[in-house]
Amino acid sequence: MKDLISIIDVKKHVGETVKIGAWVADKSGKGKLQFLQLRDGTAFFQAVVFKPNMIEKFGEEAGTAKFDEIKHLSQETSVYVTGVVKEDARSKFGYELDVTDVEVIGASQDYPITPKEHGVEFLLDNRHLWLRSKRQMAIMQIRNAIIYASYDFFAKNGFIKFDSPILSGNAAENTTELFETDYFGNPAFLSQSGQLYLEAGAMALGRVFDFGPVFRAEKSKTRRHLTEFWMMDAEYPFVTHDESLDIQEAYVKALIQGVLDNAAYALETLERDTSKLQKYIDTPFMRVSYDDAIDLLQAHENDEDTDYEHVEHGDDFGSPHETWLSNFYGVPTFVINYPASFKAFYMKPVPGNPERVLCADLLAPEGYGEIIGGSERETDYDLLLKKIADFGLDPKDYEWYLELRKFGSVPHAGFGLGLERMVTFAAGTEHIREAIPFPRMINRIQP
Ligand code: AMO
Numbered sequence: 001m002k003d004l005i006s007i008i009d010v011k012k013h014v015g016e017t018v019k020i021g022a023w024v025a026d027k028s029g030k031g032k033l034q035f036l037q038l039r040d041g042t043a044f045f046q047a048v049v050f051k052p053n054m055i056e057k058f059g060e061e062a063g064t065a066k067f068d069e070i071k072h073l074s075q076e077t078s079v080y081v082t083g084v085v086k087e088d089a090r091s092k093f094g095y096e097l098d099v100t101d102v103e104v105i106g107a108s109q110d111y112p113i114t115p116k117e118h119g120v121e122f123l124l125d126n127r128h129l130w131l132r133s134k135r136q137m138a139i140m141q142i143r144n145a146i147i148y149a150s151y152d153f154f155a156k157n158g159f160i161k162f163d164s165p166i167l168s169g170n171a172a173e174n175t176t177e178l179f180e181t182d183y184f185g186n187p188a189f190l191s192q193s194g195q196l197y198l199e200a201g202a203m204a205l206g207r208v209f210d211f212g213p214v215f216r217a218e219k220s221k222t223r224r225h226l227t228e229f230w231m232m233d234a235e236y237p238f239v240t241h242d243e244s245l246d247i248q249e250a251y252v253k254a255l256i257q258g259v260l261d262n263a264a265y266a267l268e269t270l271e272r273d274t275s276k277l278q279k280y281i282d283t284p285f286m287r288v289s290y291d292d293a294i295d296l297l298q299a300h301e302n303d304e305d306t307d308y309e310h311v312e313h314g315d316d317f318g319s320p321h322e323t324w325l326s327n328f329y330g331v332p333t334f335v336i337n338y339p340a341s342f343k344a345f346y347m348k349p350v351p352g353n354p355e356r357v358l359c360a361d362l363l364a365p366e367g368y369g370e371i372i373g374g375s376e377r378e379t380d381y382d383l384l385l386k387k388i389a390d391f392g393l394d395p396k397d398y399e400w401y402l403e404l405r406k407f408g409s410v411p412h413a414g415f416g417l418g419l420e421r422m423v424t425f426a427a428g429t430e431h432i433r434e435a436i437p438f439p440r441m442i443n444r445i446q447p
Contacts, residue, residue: 004080008042008265010095013085017100020047023132024077024108026115034071038081038097043265044134047081047097057100066102076108076132127438128447138266139434142259142427145266146419147211149258150232153251154209159234162201162208164194170397172196173344177216179227190215193416196346196401198235199377202412203404209234211419221442223431224319224369226420228440235414241348241358241376244413245334248362248372249285251417252332256281259426272428276366279331286333288325290356293335296328297321316342319369326363332371334360345391346384347375358413368425374415381405 005018022038029035032051037044049070055063073079083097113129123130130136154161171178172193179190194210201208210233218225236247256277259267267274288296294313301310308320317325317335326333337356340349347357359375378384384405388395395402420435433439438447 006042007038007040007045010045010085010097014087014095015085017082017084018097019080019082020097021080021105022078024073024075024079025132025134026075027071027073029071034067036070036073036079036081036099036102038079039132039134039137041137043093044137045093045095045097046091047083047099047102049099049102053098053100069104070099070102073102073104074108075111075114078105078108079103080105124433124439124444125447131437134269136434138263138269139423139427139429140437141266142263142270143419143423143435145259145261145263146255146422146426148262149255150211150251152258153254154207154234157207157247157250159207159209159236160201160205162198162205162210163212164191164197164201164210164233166191166212170196170401171393173216175393177218179215179217192216193231194233195235195414195416196398198233198414199401199412200404202235202237202414203408203410207234207236219442222319223433224421224424226432226436226439226441229432229436230419232417232419232422233414234416235412237410237412239413240411241336241360241413244374244376244415245285245287245336245360248334248360248374248415248417249332252285252362252372252422253281255422256426266427270427270429272426277426280365283331285362286329286331287336287360288329288333289336290338293317293325297324300324300328314339314341322363322369323367326365326369327367330365332365333363335363336360343375345387345393346377348378362417364421364425366425366428368421371421371425372415372417374413376411376413379405379409379411381409 003019004021005013007020022040024036025039025044026037027035034049036047038047051067054067058066080103081099082101083099086096086098088096112126167188168191169188172195180187191214193214198208198210213228214231215228218227260274260277291313294311297311300306306324308324311321337350338359339355340357343357343359347359350356350358361370362372364371378387381402385395385402388398420432423435424432
């Protein structure tokens, strides 16, 4: 409705009479005053109903009835509320609505999510309603700001959106985390990453990016894993590993800037320390090789405040190692050139050191763990074919991918950022399950 004002915009209307379409999130009152906490998806704020004002406007009988009706509105009743916008330093939002009328649109039955504490499983069972809470609204707003900033970054930097398929005939990352489905009598897999297709896109269109859902049959129950998540994938020709890190750093900084610029209310709601986010924009990201990181971890393993297990050169990191490393540097940190043994088949070896590959994981500080995986890709047909076979994959499934190396192969690199991990990091929240509207995890596919 064009005459409705969003709550987030009321500050532009101080002193004016406005109409708001909203839901009653909570209420409280005493005597002649009734307070309604209203929410409309943009923000929460307080509407104040003063009984004498109702009586003055509607007469003694109708005004009293109106006030009583308002007093008894149940949580989540939908309403049109009309009133005058007032600046009020006492309210957390800074503004209030001095109500002149309330019209009920839809009544609400006993709402299961009350302002008291609820257990996580209960909230997840009620995810379709839990999304209405202030915290969840704020997280979704941050998610939205990141998506906008991502499109903006790619558009400004000459990338073309290139949509990779969701149904695929081959694994992109590994074969253990594939969701298989029946495709007219043949197996098909839900995409784990659009990367292989983006490489074809990069040879056709130059800089390309993709943003879509990907699927991984993750058996791990951690606060960082979903089975369905959204990936920002990018691929670029004529770019080497080092240059790729520059692009990734600029990208992540642009995403953080987008959140600071366009989700200020959400950050405030979540009490996110924005000075930290600003610091990540202002400070160069750290770059450390995998082998130097192992040396560092070994040197500090007996420190009083460390709680990670001993690691050898060649071991993969666990999340305690990642947390320690990113806290040690205090800024987002690229760990570069991991062992080939636990990274994907398509990565190019480090020249002169075939045990290591030209890749990097970006570790977010404050214990948020890996948010980006990226690499320079193998460009040589024969080496790639051997890698595919060595990984126990069927070269027949990758014929089209291998063929990209036959017709003007060029150095190229790319990366994938997990949107929900970026959201969790930017929002400063605990668990990835809150970073997506309807999380899919090992034990959950409803609602
Ligand atoms: P990788 O496997 O490292 O790289 O994935 C890229 C990013 O996706 C996110 N991510 C996840 N988020 C939520 N739940 C999960 N189960 C999950 N698994 C991964 C992380 C991770 O950094 N093809 C490469 C990318 C590339 O090189 O272009 C790839 O998929 O944020």
